[in-house]
Amino acid sequence: MRAFNYSASRYRRSSRQVCQVQARVTSADMAVVAVETIAAAALRARLRSHDKVDVRVTASGWDLLAGRIHGAKVEGRQWESPLGLTARVLEVEVDSVELDLPAVLSQQRILLRNVPLGSARVVFNAADFGAFLQHPLVTTAARTAVQGRPFLFDRTGVVIAPGGSQGSSGGCVLFSGTLLASGQRYQLSMRPTRGGRAAEVVATPIGPTRS
Structure with a gap:
């Protein structure tokens, strides 16, 4: 016991x-x-x-x-x-x-x-990217984006073009805006670089300069 x-x-x-x-x-x-x-x-x-x-x-x-x-x-x-x-x-x-x-x-x-x-x-889809371009952080940076002069991004007209093959990172985003100092409109093309870790943006003048 x-x-x-x-x-x-x-x-x-x-x-x-x-x-x-x-x-x-x-x-x-x-x-x-x-x-x-x-x-x-x-x-x-x-x-x-x-x-x-x-x-x-x-x-x-x-x-x-x-x-x-x-x-x-x-x-x-x-x-x-x-x-x-x-x-x-x-x-x-x-x-x-x-x-x-x-x-x-x-x-x-x-x-x-x-x-x-x-x-x-x-x-992002195209509408999301357009909204991103109008966010205060982006618009504030854009005030001195071009040699100290302001650039105004368009909210609409964004196109997201996919890459040419499956799994490719060669697509681009097309968007537009205006250099306010001259009134010149630009088409911008943003493409991924460094395996998608960075981006390159090319600006091409479109249309006549606004007076």
Whole structure:
């Protein structure tokens, strides 16, 4: 009987330890889900419209509870920003991120303690690219785009021409605009270079100079 009591006592202690470990793991998993849910909700709140907003976090439970994650991925479809910037597809991946976890859990918002590095992929159709040309960041840069003189991009008339063969990166984007100093209209052709990591733009005068 004494041996039986010892075994039962040891079993109870082991069971408590297992339950404690499981509870800690569950708490860590819940923290991952909370961060993903809050981040997705914050993005949705900042968009005018969307079809899909998905956030995935890569983190160990213990690191996340300390406010650290190894990486994160955001996927979006049919996004439209409050300023009218649209995209068919948006994918962003970042490396190590440090979160202000108390703000995440108590204020339901994402605050970062570092500037993460990563990559992004954006898929535009012709209308999306036209909207991109009218975004304040682009129009501000265009004010001094041509030897310090302003260039005005057209929103409409964008054509996306695919490459000649499947998998080719030889397509181009055609768009237009006006050099305001002279009134001269230009057709612009943008083609990928360096395997798609950069772009080359060629401007060709079209039509007479406006007076």
